[in-house]
Amino acid sequence: MPEWNWLVQVAEEEVRRTIRALPADLRRTAEKLSVTFEPMPSEALVQDGLDADTLGLFVGGDHDEEEHVFLPPGIILFLENIWWMVTEEDGGEQEYRAEVRTTLLHELGHYLGLDEEELTERGLE
Numbered sequence: 001m002p003e004w005n006w007l008v009q010v011a012e013e014e015v016r017r018t019i020r021a022l023p024a025d026l027r028r029t030a031e032k033l034s035v036t037f038e039p040m041p042s043e044a045l046v047q048d049g050l051d052a053d054t055l056g057l058f059v060g061g062d063h064d065e066e067e068h069v070f071l072p073p074g075i076i077l078f079l080e081n082i083w084w085m086v087t088e089e090d091g092g093e094q095e096y097r098a099e100v101r102t103t104l105l106h107e108l109g110h111y112l113g114l115d116e117e118e119l120t121e122r123g124l125e
Helices: 004-020 024-031 043-047 079-088 093-111 116-121
Strands: 034-038 056-059 074-078
Touching (some): 074 079
């Protein structure tokens, strides 16, 4: 397992690169979201029903309902889980970057109101 600081640095670079590559209107929307990094879901999240091996989580209300929700919308990426998932498949840094990107876009899709089926149709499972 690489050091935490390296996982964060690479993830931050990939988040910036991914958001910059979005179409302008979607980029402006994505830039409003906070993106934070955690090693893995906390025990409290797992007790609340989140799988311990979850790669990312969207919190708050989606784009259409955010003014009616207590928490501001944001994305949490679980970097150690992402790393473990790609290295189980003999991946390295490039695969880690690709999975950070896919997970970010998946969670952004939730913010935009897409469900799991719609995300899968777009290759963001």
